Amino acid sequence: MSQPADPDAVRIGNLEREDAMRILGEHFTAGRLQVDEYDQRVNQATVATTRAHLRVLFTDLPAPYPPFMAPPVWSAPPPRPVGAPPGAIPVYPGLAPRHDLGVxxxxxxxAGILQLITPFGLGRFYIGHTGVGLAQLLTCGGFGIWTLVDGIVLLVNGGTDGYGRRLRD
Known part of the structure; x- marks a missing residue:
């Protein structure tokens, strides 16, 4: 079920009606509404079916308002790490090589040579990435293409072992 385009077209329940009547009572107590005007607005609130019907009861009144009329609260984005360039993509722990763990x-x-000479992911088993190794074993290394590319990448860029440590040169 899709949401209505206009938030004021949303149907209300007893809770919203009671909130509106309670707040109208606060305005009456503060002297902003006369008795007959208060009675008229409370009667309109009791038969209201949408937020729009309640909103018109408060257009000429200052705060407080019913909770649905409160503006949305926006939270600030988390602060950028010191030294991070604007618009930098955050690196989450566990996804980046762990240089602090050593080599x-x-x-x-x-690892690269094992990947190049065997189309079964032997290089991935060697460095401890058994999940990728099993996937390459079951697919015959993507018919050899996956293991070929993976072997070249391992030789050029290196990678990490199963514990997240950089592979030694």
Missing amino acids: SDKSKVV
């Missing part, structure tokens, strides 16, 4: 005992050259 792996696994070699990027060995």
Whole structure:
């Protein structure tokens, strides 16, 4: 079910009507409404079916208003890390290589060559990425293309082992 285009066309319930009547009572107590005008507006609130019907009861009154008439509260975006350029894409922990963990005992050259000579993801098993290794094993390395590209990438860029440490050169 789709939402109506106009938020004031949303149907209201007893809670919204009671809130409107309570707040009209506050305006009456503050002396902003005369007795007959207060009675008229409360009667209109009791038969209101949409937010628009309630909104017209408050157009000439200052705050307080019913909760649905309150402006939306927007939260500020999280602060940028110090030194991050504007518009930088945040790096989430676990997705980037963990340089603080040190260097792996696994070699990027060995992993790359294993990927190039075997179309079954042996290089991925060697560095501890068993999920990718199994996927390459089950698909025969994407008919050899996936393991070929993966081997070249491992040789050129390196990568990480199963613990997130950089592969040694």
